[in-house]
Amino acid sequence: MVRAWYMANIIDDQRKEHHRDPPQYISLDELYKATGVEHFKIDHKNYDNDKTLTNLRSSRGYTYEDEIICSKQCLQNYEEKLKSFFTEHLHTDEEIRLVLDGSGYFDVRDKNDQWIRIEVKEGDLIIIPSGIYHRFTLDLNDFIKAKRYFIGEPVWLPYNRPADNMECRQDYLKRLSGGFNLTK
Template sequence: MVQAWYMEKNWTGDQREEHHKQPPEFIELDKLYKLSGVEYFQVNHLNPSSDEKLKSLKSNRGYTYEDEITCSKECLQDYEKKLKIFFEEHLHTDEEIRLVLEGSGYFDIRDTNDDWIRIKVEPGDLLIIPKGIYHRFTLDSNNFIKAKRYFIGEPVWTPYNRPADDMDCRQEYLNLIKSF
């Protein structure tokens, strides 16, 4: 099951390490949503097409396209370059929906105070990262993740690196967060 915690400020070293504050400050799932709008669901990763929660999410949110991505040294062309790109702070104009099938990694998101929260994802974890939130992704020290990606309509992967505060999706996100 997903774990989330505040990251230490001004950390150095490998981005694939946990980077806990000292002492560690874990975040409960309901608080994670209130701090960021990020939603979490546990899904049957061994047979996602039979999972009723996933079927409901796809239907209710209009997810009509899906694919799979595998991130590892062996499977991802330009592996080191891609990891650096994924780890640049950015936002998207659409939700980012990921279901982890195998492996593990970290999604880092900004909370309402602009502090980093690290979310560790493992098989069965499905995250919905709202459009307009600053975030980034990295593998953990296992260097492997396989995930399903869901989209409304045709896939859009365009990242807008920070600063992108003048974008409509960013302003919509900030208004959404104020309502929590």
């Protein structure tokens, strides 16, 4: 089961489970309302036939997919890539990831600019809205294998913070101020 919690702002080791003491966990509904981040549980061993994933791909127009493995053995320039993934950034498109194996953390900012850490494991599909500041890191297991989904040709350009004047950021802030409503 995916977990999400508010983090302390000081990060000495990005791969540890940083949170307040005691942790301030939030539900997936609260996560969605605070950030617009969506989570779905997918049959990761049979994802091609998973109805939830099939419906998402159809309704949102995900037409391209690929696979990424992040580990010391599989990722060229491993340490440099992890630093890049952990640099706070946004994208002009949604970031959609289905974890097939392993685990890691996505960190997202809420409306008060506080970090929320989202732990993802096998079978977790996460959709991070365009325009939200976020980052990714592996956990202490140092391994994740994930499917990436895109609308049309993949666009995977990170825009490091500050990028507040970008149209996708302004659109996200408007959606955030209007409140994300649960439609699942």
